[in-house]
Amino acid sequence: MRPAGRGELDSLYFDYPHFDPPSRPASEEPCPVAIVGAGPVGMVAALTLAQHGLRCVLLDNKATFNDGSRAICISRSSFHILDQLGVVARFLDKSLGWTLGRSFFRGRQILEFAMPDSANEKFRPMYNLHQQYIEAFLWEAVAQSPLIEARWQSEVVALEAAPGQVTLGVQDPNGRYDLQAQWVIAADGARSAVRRLCGLRLKGDNHEGRYVIADVQMAHDYPTIRRALFDPASRPGGTVLIHRQPDDIWRIDYQLHEGESVEEAMREESVRASVSGVLREIGHEGGWDLEWWSVYSANTLLLDDYRHGRVFFAGDSAHIVPIFGVRGLNNGIADAHNIGWKIAAVIKDQAGDALLDSYTPERRGATLDVFANATKSTRFMTPPSHGWRIMRDAALSLALTRESAGALANPRQMTPYSYADSPLTAADDEGFASGPVPGAMVQDVALADGYLSDRLGKDFTLIAFGAPALPDQPGLSVVSLPSTGAAAETYGAQEGSAYLIRPDLHIAARWRQASSEKIRKALESVMAQARKTA
Amino acid sequence: MTQQELETIYEALAKAIDAIEDGQRELYLAKLALALVETLDDLPRAMAVIEECRTGLVEPGAAGSKK
Ligand SMILES: Cc1cc2nc3c(=O)[nH]c(=O)nc-3n(C[C@H](O)[C@H](O)[C@H](O)COP(=O)(O)OP(=O)(O)OC[C@H]3O[C@@H](n4cnc5c(N)ncnc54)[C@H](O)[C@@H]3O)c2cc1C
Numbered sequence: 261m262r263p264a265g266r267g268e269l270d271s272l273y274f275d276y277p278h279f280d281p282p283s284r285p286a287s288e289e290p291c292p293v294a295i296v297g298a299g300p301v302g303m304v305a306a307l308t309l310a311q312h313g314l315r316c317v318l319l320d321n322k323a324t325f326n327d328g329s330r331a332i333c334i335s336r337s338s339f340h341i342l343d344q345l346g347v348v349a350r351f352l353d354k355s356l357g358w359t360l361g362r363s364f365f366r367g368r369q370i371l372e373f374a375m376p377d378s379a380n381e382k383f384r385p386m387y388n389l390h391q392q393y394i395e396a397f398l399w400e401a402v403a404q405s406p407l408i409e410a411r412w413q414s415e416v417v418a419l420e421a422a423p424g425q426v427t428l429g430v431q432d433p434n435g436r437y438d439l440q441a442q443w444v445i446a447a448d449g450a451r452s453a454v455r456r457l458c459g460l461r462l463k464g465d466n467h468e469g470r471y472v473i474a475d476v477q478m479a480h481d482y483p484t485i486r487r488a489l490f491d492p493a494s495r496p497g498g499t500v501l502i503h504r505q506p507d508d509i510w511r512i513d514y515q516l517h518e519g520e521s522v523e524e525a526m527r528e529e530s531v532r533a534s535v536s537g538v539l540r541e542i543g544h545e546g547g548w549d550l551e552w553w554s555v556y557s558a559n560t561l562l563l564d565d566y567r568h569g570r571v572f573f574a575g576d577s578a579h580i581v582p583i584f585g586v587r588g589l590n591n592g593i594a595d596a597h598n599i600g601w602k603i604a605a606v607i608k609d610q611a612g613d614a615l616l617d618s619y620t621p622e623r624r625g626a627t628l629d630v631f632a633n634a635t636k637s638t639r640f641m642t643p644p645s646h647g648w649r650i651m652r653d654a655a656l657s658l659a660l661t662r663e664s665a666g667a668l669a670n671p672r673q674m675t676p677y678s679y680a681d682s683p684l685t686a687a688d689d690e691g692f693a694s695g696p697v698p699g700a701m702v703q704d705v706a707l708a709d710g711y712l713s714d715r716l717g718k719d720f721t722l723i724a725f726g727a728p729a730l731p732d733q734p735g736l737s738v739v740s741l742p743s744t745g746a747a748a749e750t751y752g753a754q755e756g757s758a759y760l761i762r763p764d765l766h767i768a769a770r771w772r773q774a775s776s777e778k779i780r781k782a783l784e785s786v787m788a789q790a791r792k793t794a
Numbered sequence: 795m796t797q798q799e800l801e802t803i804y805e806a807l808a809k810a811i812d813a814i815e816d817g818q819r820e821l822y823l824a825k826l827a828l829a830l831v832e833t834l835d836d837l838p839r840a841m842a843v844i845e846e847c848r849t850g851l852v853e854p855g856a857a858g859s860k861k
Contacts, residue, residue: 654824664832 263528263550268327272477272551273507274392276324279412281433291317291409292607294428294441296416296454299326300391301575301592302447303398307345308600310407311718312763314607317439318408319430321415325399328552329390329475331589332505337676337701338593339383340713340765345597350397354506357384361486363669367493367541370659371666380750381704382711388484388505390475391589416448419457419571426570443603444571447596452577458568462580464561464631469642470516472525472555474535475509478548487542488641488669490656494537499641502542509551512538515642522555558582558638560631566620572599579627582634591630594677594764595623601719601763605787610735614788618684626677640669676701679766684786691772695752695759702765705747712747715739719763722779726755731776733783762786 262270269276293309295302298320306318334342334355342348363371375385402408411432418429428439446454455462482504489500501513512535516525524530531553539548562579566572575592599619605611643649659666679685680699688698696703705712712723717737724730726743741747743755751759751770758774759767760782769782814822831840 650820650824651828653821654828657821658825658829662829662832665828 261526261528261553269324271392272549273509274390274396276327276392277396279323279410281323281413282409282411284411284432284434284437288439290425290440290442291315292441293317293443293445293603294319294426294439295445295447296428297446297448297452297575297577298322298399298402298410298412299447299449299575300331300394300398300589301596302445303395303402304341304345304593305445305447305574305596305600306402306408306410307347307398307405308597309604310405311345312601312604312608313407314604315407316409317441318402318410319414319416319428319439320410320412323413325392325395328554329392329505329509329511330554331391331394332388332503332511333590334387334389334394335590336381336383336385337765338590339387340701340704341593341597343382343713344716344718344765345401347397347401350400351387351389351394354393354397355387355389356484356504356506357387358484358486358504359385360483361488361670363488363490363666364492365490365656365659367489368660370490370656371663371669373667373670380706380711380746382706382713383704388503390505390507390509393506394589416453416457419444419454421569421571424570442570442607445596445599445603446571446573446577447575447592448577450576450580452573454571455563455573455577458571460563460568460573462561462563464559464580467558467560467582467635467638467642467644469638469644470520470522470525470555470557471513472516472531472534472553473511473513474531474553475505475511475551476535476539476548477508477551478510478539478544479508479546480504480510480544480548482542489538489541490669491653492538492541494541495534500538502538514538516555526553526555558634558642560635562624562627562631566595566624567616572603572616572619574599574623578623579630581627581630582638591623591626594626597764598623610787612788615684615786618682622679622682622684625679625681629677684762684768685766686769686782686785689769689771692752692770695750695770696767698767698769700767702759702761702767703750705750707741707747712739712741713765716761716765720768720783721761723751723759723761724774725751725753725757728756728758728771728774729776731780731783733780736783760786 292314293316295305295316295318298318302318306316309316339348342351359375359377361373362369377385402410414430414432416428417431420427426441426444430437430439446452448454484504487502491497492500495514498515503511514534559580563573566578574595581588602615606615639648640652643652655665655668678699685699719735721737721739723739725741725748756773759770762768768786771778811819834840
């Protein structure tokens with residue numbers, strides 16, 4: 261919502277573009293992939309397909325980007341994905357990177373936590389950027405791609421599955437038509453129409469506690485450090501989060517009291533009063549403008565299966581997670597990047613259909629992992645019962661004199677998920693004493709000229725230490741690194757070791773002593789070629 | 795721990811609980827428990843004590859006992 265007198269798209273710092281409906285041909289060929297929803301997740305899916313040379317039609321029912329700044333924290337792993345898609349430059353330019361968080365209890369600092377970071381990392385653990393810019397920067401790349409046909413003001417209203425094909429009923433200002441696609445990626449958000457049309461429902465829990473998120477514009481002198489205020493004077497018993505965004509925009513996120521009416525809390529005067537209380541408490545004395553606000557509750561909801569025949573769910577259509585873990589959008593980006601290369605490989609006949617069955621265990625697994633962490637954070641931020649509240653308060657109170665107790669307030673924002681249990685992940689080579697395990701995301705290392713991540717290919721990459729025997733495999737990029745030195749150490753490697761990296765930057769397999777036969781077999785197994793359907 | 799030491803602790807706790815204002819005692823005891831088990835630095839023993847203290851809170855059949 262925005263202050264009285266300003267429209268939904270009347271932002272203090274962002275000009276929303278307007279997109280016309282498409283002028284489409286009278287008849288058209290079936291498309292390989294239709295993506296429903298041009299939010300951040302749908303656009304990442306489209307860019308991933310394009311990177312693998314695939315055409316898609318991208319449909320969105322709006323005439324512009326999502327309103328409001330919404331998801332503002334982009335994680336390192338997402339930056340690696342954006343980098344691999346060749347679009348990270350604009351993000352780096354505009355966003356604010358950060359590593360530190362501080363927690364306060366009744367005005368006193370009880371904890372400062374640093375997320376893991378080092379000179380070996382190309383990207384910081386987290387970056388803050390308003391979601392409109394996330395969408396705008398992705399859109400720049402989408403609009404330039406000859407392989408992506410975006411259709412705005414185009415709403416999917418029907419879906420019919422047939423063998424080998426899905427027919428979408430699409431409504432735009434010029435009428436209704438059928439669009440045929442081999443595969444569909446449903447990135448149409450929390451209220452997914454595709455989900456409903458497929459007869460599916462999200463399952464899980466709605467947690468206690470409601471939060472208002474408000475963005476204000478102000479000249480405020482504090483570094484990009486996430487602040488969490490527990491039981492602050494401005495909101496006794498509640499929790500407040502403060503994040504810095506670019507353009508002098510600050511995100512104030514505060515918990516409503518039990519029994520406080522959402523309707524009342526969402527009124528402009530209430531938001532202004534609450535925000536000014538918080539600003540007074542953090543010592544901001546200058547003026548401020550209210551930009552946008554919204555309300556949310558902490559839900560852990562997801563689909564039983566992210567695949568429904570030829571339809572794949574990605575992003576909010578598949579899962580709703582509490583935002584304390586800042587994984588909603590980041591997980592959605594990883595979903596899109598994961599399903600994108602798999603669909604491309606199947607369409608190009610490089611992989612068997614069974615490859616697609618790895619999508620749910622990998623990405624649903626990632627959501628369940630977020631739930632486990634976020635449920636802990638949520639219980640801390642919004643204790644669901646007397647017992648949790650009393651222990652939370654005890655921990656905070658103890659943290660005033662004992663640093664160790666403050667660690668209980670750590671929001672655990674950066675645990676990258678590993679596909680260790682995925683059917684695609686090879687059993688580990690027991691010869692390794694260290695280094696990232698199969699299933700984990702690739703570990704960046706600073707090299708003499710840039711970073712290891714800069715040298716990864718668009719498809720599969722083999723990181724070879726020393727000179728192992730390599731298979732002659734089309735599309736396989738090889739990064740050769742010395743068998744001693746920083747990279748070899750990080751990877752626990754010796755002469756002849758190798759790591760096989762998937763197109764989505766996760767490790768498929770590793771060998772202390774690689775051979776072309778082992779590598780060829782691993783690739784075959786990942787691509788489910790043995791189980792390839794005719 | 796000697797009998798004498800245990801008695802000293804017993805008295806200190808009684809006085810502390812009395813000194814703390816109404817409405818803060820539960821928080822105090824929870825905080826104390828958390829601090830003590832951390833000092834104890836022994837997960838299995840801590841879990842055992844947490845369970846041990848749940849027993850015997852209400853005398854079986856005692857007047858006024860409610861569940
Ligand atoms: C008000 C609000 C506040 C939020 N605040 C935060 C926050 O503070 N922090 C955080 O981490 N996350 C926040 N989120 C969540 C975050 O915005 C989402 O996780 C993220 O946008 C998910 O991206 P997505 O692409 O999956 O879905 P969306 O961004 O929702 O995109 C879905 C797209 O599909 C389109 N669409 C829907 N139905 C159809 C249809 N039938 N046909 C065609 N197109 C369709 C929609 O118009 C939309 O553009 C917030 C969300 C909302 C709504």
